[in-house]
Amino acid sequence: MTAPNKTRIYLSPPDIGDLERRYVQEAFDTNWIAPLGPNVDGFEAELAARVGVGHAAALISGTAALHLALRLCGVGPGDEVVVSSLTFVASAAPVVQLGARPIFIDAERASWNLDPALVAEFLETRAQEGRLPRALIVVHLYGQSADLDPLVEICARYGVALIEDAAEALGATYKGRAPGSLGKAGIFSFNGNKIITSSGGGMLVSDDADFIAHARKLATQARDPAPHYEHTELGYNYRMSNVVAGIGRGQLASLDQKVQARRANFAHYQEALGALPGLTFQPEAPWGMHSRWLTCLTIDPQTFGNDREAIRLALEAENIEARPVWKPMHLQPVFAEAEMVGGAVSEDLFERGLCLPSGSSLSAADRERIIAIVGDCARQG
Template sequence: MDLIHHRPPVAPRSGGPAVTDPVFLSPPDIGELEESYLLRAIRGGRFDPDGPELGAFERELAARVEVGYALGLSSGTAALHLALLAVGAGPGTVVVVPTLTFAATANAVTYTGAEPVFLDCEASTGNLDVDLLSDLLGRLADAGRRVAAVLTVDINGRCADYDRLLPLCAAAGVPVVEDAAQALGSTYRGRCAGTFGRVGIYSFSHNKIMTTTGGGMVVSDDPALIARARHLATQAREPVPHYEHRDVGYNYRLSTLLAALGRAQLTRLDTMIARRRALRERYERLFATVPGTRILGTGDPGSNCWLTSVVVDPERTGWQASRLAEHLAGHGVECRPMWKPMHRQPVYADRQAALTGAADLLFATSLSLPSGSALTDDQVERVFAGITEFLAERR
């Protein structure tokens, strides 16, 4: 659900010609296999949602993450919207949302008419702070607020602390909706990301671990929940010969051609994760030699390593993360800070929030580095050469 804004070529710091081969943060990894799947789907002549490609993609992904049911949709945001509606989010309710996330997470809550209440993150992982959650749920209950869901976000592919979080929510009678947009292929205690809540979602945006260029998926073991989401995703059309509608529905189904692309990507998922993990490990080795820096969420063997983010303590390093970003931009290398917290976004600045300052600090001191499986060896060497040059100039 994150959008990477591809910048135009930039001039190097030396004032030379513009860089014509920019290195993007997480470019799509698409090749001949995907082309063959698309061609097969085109030649099959079925482009409606009931065609074979979308149903096959749903079954194959459900089998991959070991969940009962999956529903292919037009975006991860659409998936979040329907997942929240399915658990009862709506006017008069609140949904607890991590403040360190992309805007789509909070926006989907707002679409339902519910009120997002923001919660800070753990400094070590960027994931929802479970200690704060316990106190927040108690205060909301005391205030007579009905909490429709706790919405988790698995940051950079690392799962939240579900061992502590799930019993807490169960005791409060609050369902968990898992935003695993960044975490397809990740695991926690051997269980697949996206399967910990009553319902989970994935994103197949162009920069995700696997892509359909745009798309998403709702997954759940609850067949009634998936059936309701499927009904709403197809304009809530009733099963009669004519067009009849008892509910307001949405045009949210995934294109059959994009489903074909997703099927090809799914066969390559493990290889793409391995490539990202190799990059993460190389970043870890490099920054392990730089006092005052750390890789966010390191030490998790279950992460899909979607993005690698370095956190910089400027009092120890003598330089800020933004300076490294400027240096890399001069080499045509795209990078960006972690999410600007939702409680700092003008559109949500007046919303209730439980804060420690951890998300604010990560936003101010972090930098997400090129992490995509499609990066060529030459591009990877450019990134590391740029970082090494920057560090050498400050020793």
């Protein structure tokens, strides 16, 4: 039972400042309330510059961005798409919605992300069989980049489009570059719990100008240039509003501070809890900076004395939100028939993994509440 008299601590709540309000007020003052407008243009340009790509299209969600990326890479009925298994369902759902089949591949332990060795082995086998997948979606999990260099090389070798799902990794780095900037296309999410939020929304990015121009057209009901409404293909109503983009612009301006705050949360958790037997934090891979969007850990119940679920329930009893690590896609009932390569690593991370409150506005006092409860679980065990 949740303690009713304790303030709720959320996993990753929005952290809003004055600049966001200013951009939104400008939208009202200039009557730019409908979709598109100066904030949309500004948000696209600023996000593209931040992640080091040539072009960006602001959309209603990261899922919409992934859907467009897949369609623009030619994914359609009967095709196959490789997807990280350890991820949120939105990484895989657009594959099925386009009539294609997802093939899930396991994680590796250095980053909890897609295992390049398994991908290489799988694509080599498929190349010999003459049935390569159309695309590969690599997810950058919880604020940490996957190992991109081998994936870029493998996909180029076999002509497989590489799409980066960087919804959770804005502000992270891979060898000095931004996740989302190395593939054919990258996608970002600004959902309410992300490291920056526009209350919703997403972004599709690419160095290919024609790719993004076509994405913008498809996202605006695929309207052809004409004085009347002319359509030679079917599109979607996916464009971001000028009001939402104003929030995003303000949030993006403080991205570095938000990353610093989340990394500081992780450092405090690690200092206070890292010596507990059986508790291990998600490592920071050697190839880049982890943004620590969420602080994640695993629990060995035999050594720690309690399992992951006991800790989660103890936190919930004190009105503190914590969540298990993503349940892998190959374990989801909706994908019961999908092909899976490997699985032991992602299954283990789900079974033992927990995400702690990690918001950039998390107070020191609230962080100490969380640390005390996790420590008590170890002592009780």
